[in-house]
Amino acid sequence: MSKKLKDLRQRQHALKTEATALLDAADKDGRDLTEVEEKRFGEIEAELKALETQIAAEERSAERRRSIEAIAAAPYRATAVLNEPNPATTGGFRNVADFARAVRAACEPGGRVDPRLVRATPQPGIQAAPANFHEGGGSAGEGFELPVQYRDEIWEIVINQDDLVADVDLEPTNARQVDWTADETTPWGASGVQAYFRAEGGSQMVASKLSTKGRQLPLHELYCFVLATEELLEDAPRLNSRLSAKSAQAISWKIADKVIYGSGAGEPLGWFNSPALVSVAKESGQSADTIVAQNVLKMYSRLLVAPGDRPYWLANRDTVPQLSAITIGDKPVWLPPNGLIDAPGGFLLGYPVKWSEHCKTLGDKGDLQLISPKGYYAARRTTGVQFASSMHLYFDYNIQAFRWTFRFGGQPHLSAPVSPANGSNAKSHFVTLDERA
Numbered sequence: 001m002s003k004k005l006k007d008l009r010q011r012q013h014a015l016k017t018e019a020t021a022l023l024d025a026a027d028k029d030g031r032d033l034t035e036v037e038e039k040r041f042g043e044i045e046a047e048l049k050a051l052e053t054q055i056a057a058e059e060r061s062a063e064r065r066r067s068i069e070a071i072a073a074a075p076y077r078a079t080a081v082l083n084e085p086n087p088a089t090t091g092g093f094r095n096v097a098d099f100a101r102a103v104r105a106a107c108e109p110g111g112r113v114d115p116r117l118v119r120a121t122p123q124p125g126i127q128a129a130p131a132n133f134h135e136g137g138g139s140a141g142e143g144f145e146l147p148v149q150y151r152d153e154i155w156e157i158v159i160n161q162d163d164l165v166a167d168v169d170l171e172p173t174n175a176r177q178v179d180w181t182a183d184e185t186t187p188w189g190a191s192g193v194q195a196y197f198r199a200e201g202g203s204q205m206v207a208s209k210l211s212t213k214g215r216q217l218p219l220h221e222l223y224c225f226v227l228a229t230e231e232l233l234e235d236a237p238r239l240n241s242r243l244s245a246k247s248a249q250a251i252s253w254k255i256a257d258k259v260i261y262g263s264g265a266g267e268p269l270g271w272f273n274s275p276a277l278v279s280v281a282k283e284s285g286q287s288a289d290t291i292v293a294q295n296v297l298k299m300y301s302r303l304l305v306a307p308g309d310r311p312y313w314l315a316n317r318d319t320v321p322q323l324s325a326i327t328i329g330d331k332p333v334w335l336p337p338n339g340l341i342d343a344p345g346g347f348l349l350g351y352p353v354k355w356s357e358h359c360k361t362l363g364d365k366g367d368l369q370l371i372s373p374k375g376y377y378a379a380r381r382t383t384g385v386q387f388a389s390s391m392h393l394y395f396d397y398n399i400q401a402f403r404w405t406f407r408f409g410g411q412p413h414l415s416a417p418v419s420p421a422n423g424s425n426a427k428s429h430f431v432t433l434d435e436r437a
Contacts, residue, residue: 005058012051019044020388027405030176032383092116164256164358167373168410169306172382176219176407181212184414188421213415217379219407220267224250226402244387247404251385255408259376260358260369268410271376271430272366276414278302278428279365282436289363291322293333295433299370300349304418304427306374312352314369318362323348365435375429378410 022041026033033041093102093116102114171178185192194208224247255268262270271277280298305311315323323334334348346353351370360366386405417426 002058002062005055005062008051008055008058012048012055015044015048015051016390019048020390023386023388027386032174164259164356164373165252165378168259168376168378169374169413170378170380173219173379174382176381178217178219178379178409180215180217182215182413182415183210183212184416184418185211186418186421189419217377217409217411219379219381219409222251222254222406222408224404227399228402229399243402244404247402248385251404251406255406257358259378259410260366262410264411268378268408269412271371271412272369272432274412274414274430275416276375276412276428276430278417278426278431279434280431281434286436288437290436291319291326291362291368291433293326293328296326296333296349296368299368299431299433300351302425302427302431303370303372304375304414304429306372306413306429309372309374311370311372312354313348314354314356314359314371316357316359316361316367317355319367322362323353363436366432368433370431372429375413376410377413378408380409381407 019041022033022037026037102117105111106113106117183192187193187195192208192211194206196206198205226243226247228243258268258270260270261272262268263273264270280295280302283292283294286292286295303311324332326333334353335346345355359369384406387403389400389402412429414428417428419426
């Protein structure tokens with residue numbers, strides 16, 4: 001490595017460390033960056049961009065020098081040189097078939113592991129790399145990564161995640177805790193604001209007043225911490241950006257899952273574990289792992305719709321065979337768009353059906369849920385997801401550390417189901433079906 005390239009990388013590392021320190025200090029104090037810190041952070045970002053361009057140019061120049069030196073030092077074998085695979089990108093394998101044969105041999109009982117499949121043994125005195133990190137050779141002892149020349153892109157499972165958080169009553173805030181008042185009285189109840197008739201010139205008016213309760217909502221810290229070797233990041237240039245995408249997916253999934261199932265201890269209180277949940281019992285004699293017409297009709301009757309909201313059903317796809325067979329008379333209860341040709345989705349008793357991996361499997365409590373999402377209050381930090389990366393913690397392993405942090409809190413508006421004006425079946429913004437075992 002040239003002295004210039006080394007200096008550039010050292011400067012890049014120093015700037016990243018300084019930027020991370022600014023963000024950590026603000027996070028620790030529970031505040032945003034000050035005006036002076038914001039200015040310095042902007043200067044660091046600008047310099048880092050310039051450094052990236054300079055480093056890329058130096059690396060290209062260094063690669064050209066190495067290429068010229070290799071050609072000059074090699075014996076004259078024009079044809080052989082042109083067809084010789086580059087070990088830096090092929091791992092020493094002639095083709096994919098050669099790689100596959102080596103992997104197969106290594107995976108057979110008592111098989112021999114080809115030296116090309118693994119990294120060199122660490123030098124004496126060097127510690128093993130930390131657990132749960134991504135490397136370019138054996139994948140954490142579980143397999144062998146295909147050499148870069150034989151892979152054109154990074155394949156990944158992309159989950160079409162529920163946009164659940166966008167549907168709830170979500171507010172931004174700069175604070176780490178939100179204080180607000182709640183009024184759970186109803187127009188027909190015995191408390192809260194009341195209205196009365198009286199005769200002209202009759203008795204004195206009866207006063208009523210708001211019945212409010214103070215509430216506190218803490219914003220809990222959610223994080224995603226990922227380690228990856230520099231070798232892997234260089235071998236797969238797109239992986240760096242993929243890490244951000246995958247981390248965002250992980251954060252989104254975790255938030256949505258806790259909005260439903262959170263315990264409220266160090267995390268949001270999900271409606272499934274809150275006192276506000278209404279759970280409809282199964283029918284007498286109902287078979288295990290079934291959904292019948294009375295289940296969905298009773299769930300529908302127990303829903304309390306938040307003002308201006310658009311309720312919908314959340315369901316596991318395991319419920320499709322059951323939902324498609326439910327009828328009242330000769331009419332289907334669940335109707336996919338344009339019939340079964342364009343299924344699934346559609347409407348169940350007039351409300352849209354959304355398939356969700358968060359829902360439990362068929363027969364378990366939570367496989368089918370009917371929700372009015374605006375009945376759930378949530379708050380998030382206005383600063384959004386905070387990102388930092390550094391090699392400082394794992395410098396001796398040559399491993400890059402990536403960290404994303406986010407603050408989010410939430411709980412249902414209701415502290416308990418609402419008693420109706422007439423009847424005995426309480427209603428809620430969140431209704432589910434009991435277990436059918």
